[in-house]
Amino acid sequence: MADSGNSDAFVAFERVQKSYDGETLVVKDLNLSMPKGEFLTMLGPSGSGKTTCLMMLAGFETATHGDILLDGVSINNIPPHKRGIGMVFQNYALFPHMTIAENLSFPLEVRKMGKSEREEKVKRALDMVEMGAFGGRRPAQLSGGQQQRVALARALVFEPELVLMDEPLGALDKQLREKMQFEITHLAHELGITTVYVTHDQTEALTMSDRVAVFNDGRIQQLAPPDLLYEKPENSFVAQFIGENNTLEGVVTEMKGDTCVVRLDDGEELDATPINVTSVGERTRVSIRPERVEVDKNRLQEGAHTLKAEVLEFIYMGDIFRTRLRVAGNDEFIIKTRNAPDQVRLEPGAQIEIGWLPEDCRALDAS
């Protein structure tokens, strides 16, 4: 039954399902395996089952079906505190009546560690997150960012092999969030910790992770490194959820091996790479990134189909130009061009032609 390829995975979900009410499955047939030291992010909209997966891995929820393995051993019957897992949540969950040092010492006391060893480890963990000078304060005397650093130190202080983080930066402002994103990945890689990170923020997922599992409707829609996820989405959900994306709907009229021709609903034709479509006559939604649209015909392949477009709006953004077009009835078609010395600024009202390399235009499911 179990995929034998998972036997050397550090964390594995095998055919895991979860229902809270005995009727609806909020996690449906989840399969995932992670090597030691990987930083993996579960990304998806609210309600897609991310926290439920994390809670099952931590042992606070049990799977309705399937197995969760840690280092090759099923953890279904191992209680949470014996799993050697560190956790960080959005709302810090520091003990308010304890000092910062006492907060960090607590998980070590639970593990019956002696006083001098505890003090040494607490100091090291606080230094690691640059909070060494704050051991004597209480949580209320720290800023949000400082509290989150302490929460991180507390999750790491007992040197867990696996750390789980559920939207840990959600309460912080943008600047601090970006700084902490960098610090967390840096620390995790430096210490060789295996991390499962949960967020609904796609930028956060792309910038922090070795691999991202995109969740929707209780299933992993795609599991891939950030660049593959952005450049080679395997279905319409992933293409829409990750990054900015243009879509046009039509019917496949020709399959030519690696490429296909799609007739859009307004009659125009374009070239695409068939991803989720297999036969002529199938409805499809093609997906193309704004920076991959070509406005210079000379840069297209010979014989490439081009589309007519009307310029609706030109937005100067400094490093790039963002231009909104009407293409095949879609008024929200965005293109991005680099602000280079020879780059034209498209004028609203202008009629132009656009095209792309077939490999940059993906014919996906129309659902």
Ligand SMILES: Nc1ncnc2c1ncn2[C@@H]1O[C@H](COP(=O)(O)OP(=O)(O)O)[C@@H](O)[C@H]1O
């Ligand atoms: N303790 C619970 N009891 C019943 N339903 C729950 C519970 N926790 C989560 N759910 C439901 O399970 C689904 C997935 O939730 P969750 O795992 O929290 O998603 P996410 O973290 O991706 O937002 C949601 O429909 C949610 O309402």
Ligand SMILES: [Mg+2]
């Ligand atoms: Mg959640």
